[in-house]
Amino acid sequence: MRIRNVKEGDYSDISPVINNWWGGRDMSDMVPKLFFVHFTETSFIAEEDGKVVGFLIGFLSQTYPDEAYIHFAGVHPEYRRSKIGRKLYEQFFSVVLQQGRSVIRAVTSPVNKDSVNYHKRMGFELEKGDKELNGIPVHTHYDGIDQSRVLFMKYFQKEETR
């Protein structure tokens, strides 16, 4: 398995599989082509024998110079439990730390318990929200009316970035 940066041509491979990998949920609109053109240094693909088995789309915050953001990440259902997600996250951490970022953020839906648990295992903290849902702090209406979200943050020591 190797991890490499995304390139523009990857979009046509990734976009059609997203809804499959998410069990039929219509998610592909969340990953527009612009990320494969303009955010290639912080977006990665995991390949096994030339086949895409995972990807991570992220960027350096333009507004917050200390922050980087993981927008979307997924692993082929048949390749889960093989630490591909962890390797993609670690590659992202490494690249954004080199760019002087010390706070990494991500957002998920509270219904996506796998994602909540995954981010906890990866060392993310859950940002205090305005409400708790089954013990999980959520930000109500974060992504629109009735669209609560869980906000994750992972802090690195500034020294680690040198």
Added chain:
Amino acid sequence: MRIRNVKEGDYSDISPVINNWWGGRDMSDMVPKLFFVHFTETSFIAEEDGKVVGFLIGFLSQTYPDEAYIHFAGVHPEYRRSKIGRKLYEQFFSVVLQQGRSVIRAVTSPVNKDSVNYHKRMGFELEKGDKELNGIPVHTHYDGIDQSRVLFMKYFQKEETR
């Protein structure tokens, strides 16, 4: 009418009106909240008497240090023909030129003739594609299978950025 940078709280005002402004097309997923958090310096709102009448979402390309990208822009249907769009674009041009960007890109669907003509009037060139559709150069399958797109570019002299 005044133009200001977007802030996080604007998302809840803008997101619900997008589909209305686009005549019922389901477009709001194309403008996720992340732009209102992490790309605020290059995203703008036009307000008239405290009411949002237009917006532009754009960013500095992370991959191409000369480029900036306009992702989405819209004007309230009742406020069109009042140069709000032009003022939003000019504000974006001004800010990204100050950041040393000399190429501005945008992408649209060939069916959106208003957008094609608008970008021509705003001085954008149409990038040569692999096909022509009603005299318009298109990039076939750009945004997925059968999703042709028109690619726009506007060049500024590097000197203008000083």
